Amino acid sequence: MRALCYHGKQDIRCETVPDPKIENGRDAIIKVTACAICGSDLHLYDGIMPGMESGDVLGHETMGEVVEVGKDNTKLKVGDRVVVPFTISCGECFFCQRGLYSGCERSNPNKAMAEKLWGHSPAGLFGYSHILGGFPGGQAEYLRVPYADFGPIKVPEGLTDEQVLFLSDIFPTGYMAAENCNIHGGDTVAVWGCGPVGLMAIKSAFLLGAERVIAIDTVPERLEMARECGAVTLDFMDEDIYDKIQDLTNGRGPDSCIDAVGTEAHAAASADSVLDRIKTATFMGTDRPHVLRQAIHCCRNFGTISIVGVYGGLLDKVPMGSAINRGLTFRMAQTPVQRYLPQLMERIERGEIDPSFIITHRATLEDGPELYKTFRDKKDGCVKVVLKP
The missing domain is CATH 3.90.180.10 (Medium-chain alcohol dehydrogenases, catalytic domain)
Incomplete structure (x- = not known):
């Protein structure tokens, strides 16, 4: 064959x-x-x-x-x-x-x-x-x-x-990503990555009752698909994602954040992203968790971080102090x-x-x-x- x-x-x-x-x-x-x-x-x-x-x-x-x-x-x-x-x-x-x-x-x-x-x-x-x-x-x-x-x-x-x-x-994965968020009516969900899983997560979040979905990417075709799914879109190459999300949520942050990117995250010349690339290129690190860091900082107090992007090894500089002090819940799985x-x-x-x-x-x-x-x-x-x- x-x-x-x-x-x-x-x-x-x-x-x-x-x-x-x-x-x-x-x-x-x-x-x-x-x-x-x-x-x-x-x-x-x-x-x-x-x-x-x-x-x-x-x-x-x-x-x-x-x-x-x-x-x-x-x-x-x-x-x-x-x-x-x-x-x-x-x-x-x-x-x-x-x-x-x-x-x-x-x-x-x-x-x-x-x-x-x-x-x-x-x-x-x-x-x-x-x-x-x-x-x-x-x-x-x-x-x-x-x-x-x-x-x-x-x-x-x-x-x-x-x-x-x-x-x-990808449909069950995107659906699980949204289900992990324990969505209630009126919730705002932020989704990093508008690839196939991210798009399924956007659709699923609305199916499960989200009032608003904020979608983050930089590829025009993916952002257009996310808008067609009903999401508000942000281009991480053009905007400061943290500041923009805080503006959109009156300073509180999304009720839940979905990492649909995982290990090969790209970012607009941020210091942590550049360092991630250097570490993986020199075998001093295994993954590039820029998106996970950003999602943690953006999420509201006592919100949920849903991770369906694939990570393979050890993550560096993940802000657990932020997560612990603000009561975040992490849910993830294959x-x-x-x-x-x-x-x-x-x-x-x-x-x-x-x-x-x-x-x-x-x-x-x-x-x-x-x-x-x-x-x-x-x-x-x-x-x-x-x-x-």
């Missing part, structure tokens, strides 16, 4: 690799009908995330048609259309039984590697580092899905691939996708949201390597890429 494979920093190739096979009775094989390039994939493309090996198949936003099922899988049958969550979860362990599926204790065969880095291992993920299992991803013609009798959700008749594809990751799938599928069916609004580029796997670069460089108005093998 054809697949997008990692071969080092900024080296993605479309290659022929062996077809996946059933390895466990609970497995399924799907023929991929649509997949996407995620902002998290760019951390791999840029060499930020350790544990990648040459030839690894990428991709964790995937859906398709079941073409084979394991002998113990009674949930799925050949011909079913399914969306596959990016988190691999067994459905039976301590965390899965509590709905905390991204903490699954069984799905990461390389959990010892993760424990050395983070203390404990989260769930395995598709196409995302051997620290998280080294599972081949779904930017391919076919995908093996472990625990397929628990994870995937069937797609109802009448919904297109593009309407439901983002249930695999999204337990399976927890959200039924309710979000229903919202799509009812017409409350059509996640396909963020798609700007449609292409084949062969176009994938060039589109990784286009997406990373934010060229050609690229906000979200969907590939159709």
Whole structure:
């Protein structure tokens, strides 16, 4: 089969690799009908995330048609259309039984590697580092899905691939980001990052009752999409974000702040951002947490910081004194996708949201390597890429 494979920093190739096979009775094989390039994939493309090996198949936003099922899988049958969550979860362990599926204790065969880095291992993920299992991803013609009798959700008749594809990751992630904020009527939510997850967080915040959303970015196409979603937008290259947000909230600050950026934050020549870049370039730091620092300072007293942007290692100069003295609450996670799938599928069916609004580029796997670069460089108005093998 054809697949997008990692071969080092900024080296993605479309290659022929062996077809996946059933390895466990609970497995399924799907023929991929649509997949996407995620902002998290760019951390791999840029060499930020350790544990990648040459030839690894990428991709964790995937859906398709079941073409084979394991002998113990009674949930799925050949011909079913399914969306596959990016988190691999067994459905039976301590965390899965509590709905905390991204903490699954069984799905990461390389959990010892993760424990050395983070203390404990989260769930395995598709196409995302051997620290998280080294599972081949779904930017391919076919995908093996472990625990397929628990994870995937069937797609109802009448919904297109593009309407439901983002249930695999970015819609549940953006929704969780907003849910973390415990939104009440009249609340103001600030969202840093108007990429795909940030846009889903904006939409979700309004779905959950926010009166106003302030969206921060600098890419014109993303800011325009955020405005179309109903947000007030700020360009961090043109304005002092702290001062402007205080003006917009009468000096109090937003009720909650969402970091939808994570480790590769950019900022307008701020001293802390420049220092972050120097530290990561000289291997004295692992992440660039400028956005997290800014969100903490901007948030109102006893507000909530919701973090869904990916961080990989140790963060430097995070203002915990501000957070502690002002009573901030932090909520964050890799999204337990399976927890959200039924309710979000229903919202799509009812017409409350059509996640396909963020798609700007449609292409084949062969176009994938060039589109990784286009997406990373934010060229050609690229906000979200969907590939159709």
